[in-house]
Every structure is written in structure tokens, then in C-alpha cells.
Amino acid sequence: MTQAAFFVLTALADEPRHGYGILREVEELSDGTVQLRVGTLYGVLDRLTADELIVLDREEVQQGRLRRYYRLTDEGMQALDAEAERMAAGASAAKQRIAEGRKAGGTPPVTGPGLAGGLA
Amino acid sequence: MTQAAFFVLTALADEPRHGYGILREVEELSDGTVQLRVGTLYGVLDRLTADELIVLDREEVQQGRLRRYYRLTDEGMQALDAEAERMAAGASAAKQRIAEGRKAGGTPPVTGPGLAGGLA
DNA sequence: CTGAATATATCGGCTGCCGATATATTCTGC
DNA sequence: GCAGAATATATCGGCAGCCGATATATTCAG
Numbered sequence: 239m240t241q242a243a244f245f246v247l248t249a250l251a252d253e254p255r256h257g258y259g260i261l262r263e264v265e266e267l268s269d270g271t272v273q274l275r276v277g278t279l280y281g282v283l284d285r286l287t288a289d290e291l292i293v294l295d296r297e298e299v300q301q302g303r304l305r306r307y308y309r310l311t312d313e314g315m316q317a318l319d320a321e322a323e324r325m326a327a328g329a330s331a332a333k334q335r336i337a338e339g340r341k342a343g344g345t346p347p348v349t350g351p352g353l354a355g356g357l358a
Numbered sequence: 359m360t361q362a363a364f365f366v367l368t369a370l371a372d373e374p375r376h377g378y379g380i381l382r383e384v385e386e387l388s389d390g391t392v393q394l395r396v397g398t399l400y401g402v403l404d405r406l407t408a409d410e411l412i413v414l415d416r417e418e419v420q421q422g423r424l425r426r427y428y429r430l431t432d433e434g435m436q437a438l439d440a441e442a443e444r445m446a447a448g449a450s451a452a453k454q455r456i457a458e459g460r461k462a463g464g465t466p467p468v469t470g471p472g473l474a475g476g477l478a
Numbered sequence: 479c480t481g482a483a484t485a486t487a488t489c490g491g492c493t494g495c496c497g498a499t500a501t502a503t504t505c506t507g508c
Numbered sequence: 509g510c511a512g513a514a515t516a517t518a519t520c521g522g523c524a525g526c527c528g529a530t531a532t533a534t535t536c537a538g
């Protein structure tokens with residue numbers, strides 16, 4: 239599962255949303271750190287639909303604008319749950335290793351010699 | 359940052375490793391859920407080196423086989439830390455939404471200023 | 479009327495993952 | 509001694525997927 243797909247599923251996890259709504263929701267729920275692009279969205283939506291992780295819930299015409307709402311399937315919910323689990327485990331493993339690396343002495347705080355040059 | 363890059367950085371977080379060692383370490387630390395491929399590895403290694411997130415630590419010839427050890431730079435450590443934070447936050451957000459979606463219209467979540475982001 | 483926001487969708491370029499492939503040494507089993 | 513697996517490096521081409529640019533259409537603010 240790609241990052242984009244994960245965040246689309248997450249945005250749909252609590253309630254059905256339409257494309258543009260997903261775009262804003264992803265940015266909001268990630269605190270602005272993830273910016274799902276328009277060009278990415280529809281490809282992801284098509285793939286997730288083909289994989290039956292989401293389905294077209296309904297179409298509404300509101301104020302002259304078409305809104306196409308998608309929602310998670312049970313399979314999509316399970317996939318998201320599993321992926322969230324993997325991500326949490328990965329993040330946890332990384333943090334643990336960072337801590338181990340710091341105390342392991344193998345990484346002396348190299349703020350001395352090499353840092354003067356900075357980036358090349 | 360791609361998934362592959364994240365796991366390579368994680369594998370290097372506690373101590374320097376060589377390519378083949380990274381391959382096995384990623385599989386082990388992810389409990390077999392992530393399988394970093396050989397064809398993926400060297401591209402990732404080159405990119406991370408170009409970005410100065412890792413550096414070539416040393417080269418050893420052990421039992422006739424060349425071992426090329428890489429280690430994290432300070433910048434790489436910071437990047438990994440930041441990425442782990444983002445992943446933890448993403449996983450946490452997903453799980454929270456799954457719960458909200460399941461109870462579907464229950465008590466609105468009172469997420470105050472201190473969001474449940476799983477901060478370290 | 480213009481520009482921004484809302485809302486949909488497509489296309490081409492580029493990045494990046496992965497299977498296949500190549501090379502070389504050591505170790506295990508027969 | 510030889511075959512096959514494991515260790516260890518690296519490259520290449522195909523394909524999937526992200527993203528900027530672009531197009532269309534309506535509503536709202538100025």
C-alpha cells in the first residue's frame with residue numbers, strides 16, 4: 239500500500255467523503271505534513287475501487303457542483319487497520335533504534351571536526 | 359521519503375551495516391512484513407548517500423567477501439526521527455478514525471489542543 | 479468581470495520498486 | 509570434487525505510481 243492510498247483510506251475511515259473533501263481532510267489530519275495532490279487522487283481512487291477497498295457511496299449535486307462520495311468497504315477497513323498496525327510497529331522500531339544508536343557510543347556527537355564544512 | 363528508504367535508515371539506526379545485512383535486518387525488524395528487494399536496495403543506498411543521510415563507513419574483506427558498511431549521518435538520524443514521528447501520527451490518526459467509524463455517530467471526539475499524536 | 483475557491487478529470491514526465499541477471503567466494507551435502 | 513545454497517556485490521529494463529500542468533464548470537467575493 240502506498241502512502242497516498244493509506245491517507246485516502248484514513249480520510250474515509252470515519253465517514254464518506256468526496257474527492258476534493260479527501261484532499262483537504264488529508265492535509266488537515268496530517269497537520270499539513272502530507273499534501274495529497276489532485277493528480278494523485280483520482281489514480282488512487284480508481285485503484286482502491288478496483289481493489290474493492292472503497293466503493294462509490296453516492297453522487298450529490300450541491301449548489302450546481304457534482305460531489306462523488308466514496309466510502310470504505312469492510313475489506314478497506316481491515317486493510318487500513320493492518321497497515322496502521324504495520325506503520326505503528328515500524329515507527330516504534332525506528333524510535334527504539336534511534337535511542338539504542340545514541341547510547342551505543344558508536345555515534346560520537348560528531349559536532350566537532352566534520353561539521354565545519356557543512357553541506358557540500 | 360519512501361518506505362524502502364525509511365526501513366534502510368531504521369536498519370542502520372543502531373549500528374553500521376552492509377547491504378546484505380540491511381536486507382536481512384529489515385526483514386527481521388519488521389517481523390517479515392517488509393521485504394526489501396536486492397534490486398531496490400542499491401538505488402536506495404545511492405539516493406540516501408547523495409542526500410547525505412547515510413555515508414560509507416568502511417569496507418571490510420571478510421572471508422574473501424567484500425563488505426561495504428554504511429552508517430547514518432546526524433542529518434539521517436534527524437530525518438529518520440522526523441519520519442518516525444510522522445508515521446506514528448499517521449498510524450494513530452488512522453486507528454482513531456477506524457474507531458470513530460465503527461461507533462458511527464456516537465460521542466463526538468473531544469480532541470483538545472493536545473492531540474493524541476503519540477508524542478515521544 | 480476578474481480571481482479565488484470548489485469540484486471534477488486527464489496526460490506526460492520522472493522517480494522509484496522489483497524481477498531478472500551477472501559475478502565471485504564460501505560452506506554444506508553427497 | 510562437484511552441485512547447490514548462502515553470502516555479497518551490482519546493473520538493467522519494465523512497470524507502477526506521484527505530481528505538475530492543464531481543462532472544464534459553477535459559485536462567491538471584491
